[in-house]
Amino acid sequence: MIIALLISFIFLILRFTVTLFNFLSNPKLPRIGKHYESKLSVLIPARNEADNILTLLRSIYAQDYKNYEVIVLDDNSTDNTYALCEAFANGHDHFKVLKGKPLANGWLGKNYACYQLAKQATGKYYLFLDADEKVEKGLFNSAIHRMNLRDLSLLSLFTNQTMVTFGEKMTVPLMHYILLNLLPLRLVYLIKSAAVAAASGQFMLFNAADYHKYQWHQMAKNKVVEDVEIMKLVKGSQLNGEALLANNMISCRMYSSYSEAVNGFGKNFLAAFNYNIIGFLVYLLLIIGGPAIIVMTLNLNLILMMTGLIALTRVMISLSAGQNALLNVVLHPIQMLSLLFIGLTSIQKHITKTTEWKGRKI
Template identity: 30%
Template sequence: MTVLGLILLALAALPFALVLMNLATLRATPRRAPQGDVLVSILIPARNEATNIGAALAAAQGSVGVPVEILVMDDGSTDGTAEIVRAHAARDARVRLLTAPPLEEGWTGKVHACHHLAKAAKGTHLLFVDADVRLSPHAAAQLAGHAQDAQAGLVSAVPRQVTRSVGELLTVPTINLLLLGYLPMGFMRLSRDPGLGAACGQLMLAEREAYRLSGGHAAIRSRIHDGIQLARLFRRRGFMTDLVPGEDLASCRMYTRFGEAWNGFAKNAHEGMATPVALPVWTVLLLGGHVLPFVLLPFVPTLPVLAAALLSLAARTAVTVATRENPWSIPLHPFTILVGLAIQWSVLLRIGTARRAGWKGRLYPVEAKP
């Protein structure tokens, strides 16, 4: 039991140490205003987003510090999305409504819409934003300024995640924990290794020429998880990518119900950790570092097990405070990890039955990838 306790302590200490180092790295990120002739194209793919698109447009229209244009791609909506965008466009010439062409064979929906948004954009920088994201006034300017300062082809940030229901608290907080607890951001900024590439598809800014030379969304046309895929693509093409703190740049409420959150995370899990090679490793890291210490502590109250539990909670607390997430994610932390792993394993098993991933009424083939 002593050996097991030490193993759990090591598994909890790793993300704790990385959280501290990554937060220090992110806090030291300079904020620069964009220089020269810069135009940021804010690009919003929208499919049945009538409840979101008005607020998203109002936030984008409040952008300051850099000229912007705002393009919305209506991707086959059957609600009032297009009418809302037209109303905004009538009041603000910076807003344009586009209609997505029919989805082509071999493409996924959001990637297809983003590709056509980029083709229509006039900006020097392309800011891809989901319809449920609310930009802060300085977001476009700061992201463009950082891209220039860091000479990065792609800059991304995780918006402040708004979670209100228990179902959201059991799913959404895994995003920041995984990024801050398992991605060495100091090394990421020193290397163009594709394996260190990461981005959040909710909020990504690409320098136009780097986007063109890398192939952009057309090069990942069959993929769903555009955040990870674009970051790795840019790095394979020789362009640096970066992550910056996002809690002051934007906010996002991804889901409102547990079932919606489960399906949302499941749709792109097979392009992340839900692979036959990666998932067993992630299961050991996450179960050992964040769940087993709490399970074993009442039965094996040794110092290593107690320390592992405390380090796991400390890591969760530091991430929650730094990213301004709901503090109720802290006591629910072990359960959130269990739910996250359950989603990943359900997707891996589903891959074996050749079922398909779906989102917003579309279904896509799912293939297991090593």
């Protein structure tokens, strides 16, 4: 019991230390007033995104960058995604929509869509965005400034998350919680080893010359967590990559319900652990079982210390991610139960090979 208690507190303190480092180092994309003129290709894979895509396209059209093209690839949607994008493109300069090819053998859907998009792009920079996002003025100039400042081959941003339903609030904050609780984000750029990598497919900005040379999506064509894999490939090629928080310059509503969030996160969580089920279970045991062990001691001082560390951790992460700190503190126990449920569901689907996303088996 003493050993388990000691391990639980060490893990808790280590995660608090990482969170404190992230909070103090403030790894956000700085907002820059300078304007750039290099051509930017905004590339959007879209599969059954009729409910979301126009919000993104309108926000891109309203931004303050002038030299750009937007290419949407309809990835064999079964709704009217293509018709909506075509109508928008017909009325707005710089926009066009393409029909994607049937999914090729050995590829995952999004990776193949991005690969096709890159073949059509003509810009100096390629920016891959998800269809359920909204960009704000200043984003493109600030991101390209960062690319030049750090000589980056890849800049990835973790977007601010829009949450409406209670089910979303029970699950979506887990993404920033796990990220900022486990990885000092500044180290992605500072440490050149590919072992230190993080990225979000919601915002992937590439130097086009490097992209064409290495064909990143083709190299990661069968990877579920292709964003992190590509960051590893970039760094492994001795190029610079950086991952930052979006600083309210781009937002995303990832899921619209609890069940959708469980299914969506379920395809990623185990993949992020390289499908190491034992390692994933150990992580779940430490992050959820550890506090339970401390509570079972009935030692008020230990319980108060644990509660304080967890509460401070949630406050710092929430403020960094632009989320409601008080709500995340209150919902922390429920979110941890959701994490456990998502984790066990992810393992079960992996073992039974029943993982699906948007009608495709993964």
